[in-house]
Amino acid sequence: MSILHLVNKSPTDRNAFDTCFRMASPGDSILLIEDGVYAALANAEFANKITSRLDNFSFFVLGPDVAARGLGDTPLIEDISVVDYEGFVDLVADNEVTQSWL
Amino acid sequence: MEPWEEEGPEVVKKFMYVNRRAPYGTIFALECLEVVLISAAFEQDVSLVFLDDGVFQLKKNQDTTGIGMKNFSNTYRALDDYEVEKIYVEKESLEARGLTEDDLIIPVEVLSSNEMRDLMAQQEVVISS
Numbered sequence: 448m449s450i451l452h453l454v455n456k457s458p459t460d461r462n463a464f465d466t467c468f469r470m471a472s473p474g475d476s477i478l479l480i481e482d483g484v485y486a487a488l489a490n491a492e493f494a495n496k497i498t499s500r501l502d503n504f505s506f507f508v509l510g511p512d513v514a515a516r517g518l519g520d521t522p523l524i525e526d527i528s529v530v531d532y533e534g535f536v537d538l539v540a541d542n543e544v545t546q547s548w549l
Numbered sequence: 550m551e552p553w554e555e556e557g558p559e560v561v562k563k564f565m566y567v568n569r570r571a572p573y574g575t576i577f578a579l580e581c582l583e584v585v586l587i588s589a590a591f592e593q594d595v596s597l598v599f600l601d602d603g604v605f606q607l608k609k610n611q612d613t614t615g616i617g618m619k620n621f622s623n624t625y626r627a628l629d630d631y632e633v634e635k636i637y638v639e640k641e642s643l644e645a646r647g648l649t650e651d652d653l654i655i656p657v658e659v660l661s662s663n664e665m666r667d668l669m670a671q672q673e674v675v676i677s678s
Contacts, residue, residue: 456574459602489647494647514611
């Protein structure tokens with residue numbers, strides 16, 4: 448049974464990512480939305496917390512939230528897939544459980 | 550003349566507004582910007598500071614068409630017209646997020662943590678958001 452984890456908090460403001468990483472099982476998907484998209488910044492200090500977990504989890508980031516924050520022109524971690532709202536719905540449909548790390 | 554129109558002795562204080570939150574995820578950034586613009590009318594000595602995730606407020610190329618929220622980043626460009634000219638960004642906060650001065654929508658003065666601390670120590674009023 449796979450879980451879709453939603454993280455909407457910045458990694459440099461709240462500890463939602465840390466808890467998500469502790470509770471997520473290998474094979475789970477993690478979708479970065481709202482302020483969570485800042486975790487996708489390739490050149491930020493936080494980046495290695497994601498790149499070191501690429502073998503365990505599938506990472507996704509919501510494109511409209513990336514663009515809103517001016518990150519459309521900024522290097523993001525390559526192995527994070529950018530999805531739109533339809534992709535968000537597909538992820539919810541493809542996983543048995545959705546957990547929001549509010 | 551109404552009482553509030555009388556010319557009193559002018560009181561000018563050193564105000565510092567400290568921004569530590571990213572835009573859009575919470576209302577803090579927009580609210581602080583509005584307070585700064587309002588307070589500019591009172592001709593105080595205003596310093597606007599961006600620390601931690603607050604530096605994300607100034608990121609260039611924000612495009613909110615996909616999230617149905619107002620893009621208020623261009624309003625920072627108007628600060629100059631309101632004579633809010635002391636705008637400071639902490640170097641360490643930029644670096645931790647992989648950003649540089651070139652990523653920012655307006656010209657700012659980049660200060661080290663130590664310089665920022667000294668600036669804060671000179672203030673008479675500090676307002677945080």
